[in-house]
Amino acid sequence: MNWRLSSAVIVAFILLVSFGIKRVILPSIPLTSPETLKGLYEQSLKLNSDFENSTHLLLQDSRLKPATNSYVDARFPDVEKQRSSPHLENATILMLCRNWELPEVLKSMRELEDRFNRDYHYPWVFLNDANFTSEFITETSAMATGETFYGHIPPEDWNTPEYINKTKYNESILNFTKNDVIYGDSRSYRNMCHFNSGFFFRQKLLLNYDYYFRVEPGVRYFCDFQMDPFRLMREKRKKYGFVISILEYPDTIPTLWNTVENFLTEYPSYLHENSSIAFITSKDPIGPETLIPKDASPYNMCHFWSNFEIGDLNFFRSQEYLDYFNFLSRSGGFYYERWGDAPVHTIAASLLLDRDDIIDFEDIGYTHPPFFTFPDSVSLQVGKRCIIPQNEKNLDILPHSCLPRWWRYGSGKRFLREYFHEEDYL
Known part of the structure; x- marks a missing residue:
């Protein structure tokens, strides 16, 4: 196994342990299989993305104050809620x-x-x-x-x-x-x-x-x-x-x-x-x-x-x-x-x-x-x-x-x- 493949195995394993160990059953086929490694790596990235998006949605639902030090991650513009313009008095x-x-x-x-x-x-x-x-x-x-x-x-x-x-x-x-x-x-x-x-x-x-x-x-x-x-x-x-x-x-x-x-x-x-x-x-x-x-x-x-x-x-x-x-x-x-x-x-x-x-x-x-x-x-x-x-x-x-x-x-x-x-x- 070359060093790139070894790195991929390590990254995939860490991500799965961090975000998906309770939701993913590791396949029984050998981890050294290139197809297995590729699948695990792609699945781990998806789990990571789903986790970040769900966290982002929770923050939005909590209506945290938008400001220069906002907790909301700007990398998710697709779920950004636009604040409606209220009626203004004169x-x-x-x-x-x-x-x-x-x-x-x-x-x-x-x-x-x-x-x-x-x-x-x-x-x-x-x-x-x-x-x-x-x-x-x-x-x-x-x-x-x-x-x-x-x-x-x-x-x-x-x-x-x-x-x-x-x-x-x-x-x-x-x-x-x-x-x-x-x-x-x-x-x-x-x-x-x-x-x-x-x-x-x-x-x-x-x-x-x-x-x-x-x-x-x-x-x-x-x-x-x-x-x-x-x-x-x-x-x-x-x-x-x-x-x-x-x-x-x-x-x-x-x-x-x-x-x-x-x-x-x-x-x-x-x-x-x-x-x-x-x-x-x-x-x-x-x-x-x-x-x-x-x-x-x-x-x-x-x-x-x-x-x-x-x-x-x-x-x-x-x-x-x-x-x-x-x-x-x-x-x-x-x-x-x-x-x-x-x-x-x-x-x-x-x-x-x-x-x-x-x-x-x-x-x-x-x-x-x-x-x-x-x-x-x-x-x-x-x-x-x-x-x-x-x-x-x-x-x-x-x-x-x-x-x-x-x-x-x-x-x-x-x-x-x-x-x-x-x-x-x-």
Whole structure:
């Protein structure tokens, strides 16, 4: 027997032992027969192929997440199941960012694509007060599963308005810096908050959309969405969605509520009859501890953290909201103080909307440093394939969370599964 024949015998024997010893009875004719060796070799290859194909089909049936590190062997295109294209809502994913933030932008995109958008391919809209670089456009386009659009914010929508007194503004910057108010020394941060409060929804790239999902650089999503939040917003007629509710820094908004009260005096009919005003004005303790400030201001500092928000753009385009924003902007508080867009959005939603128009996306695990939120239910964590960070506390059960207050004075405690058709909750 020559060396090639000997090798064939060894290969055939190993393959048969590995894959077919329970299914194949070795023939009684001598192994040295060329016909026998050829038959065994061909049969062993077939068994090997059948084994790999059956394994591949099992993996497909298990619906493992297709990604760059997929377990599915690409050598079997004949059994590849094509994912059907779902119905898309008239919505976009929105990110306000700058070129130097590209690494963190890509991290956020990868997180959201893997956890949600890989199943839907919603478009991304990127906004910047400067032109995006070719590198930024190339790399974000490659990361997105949907179309990507890039907008340069007009200076009149971004820069400090002309009616802001420059001397007073400069003095406030010095005072806020001296008092160590967070972002108190930043002019660009004030421009950003003013823009996010009153101009993001007016940008040309957003005019034809009904819904937006706000994403910021450097955030994470811990669990599979397993549903389309835009569809929920439309079907259940929700106008504003959040995941984190916390207390604002009082030093940033000393006169915000006084300005809101003046607005309500001028526009009393704008206060919705089923509003959630008690959510932002109640100060009674909820639970064993409370950090609600006991000062004279009726505002309790609770707000929805706006770095994650899913909203109806038509709410922000409404005359009620436009009058509200213009009133606040003209007062100068965005610049003479350091009003954030989060309390501005929250107060607007709490006053102008029906409390049932607001939804807590309670089982979407999320972090924007330094705070974390995630479902505590082990069954939810397993079912939604969550990767919960170790040694991090869920903000929702800490004293500075306003979520229990929302459950009492907002629309109550709800579970996302209540909103969906059972067959759609994957």
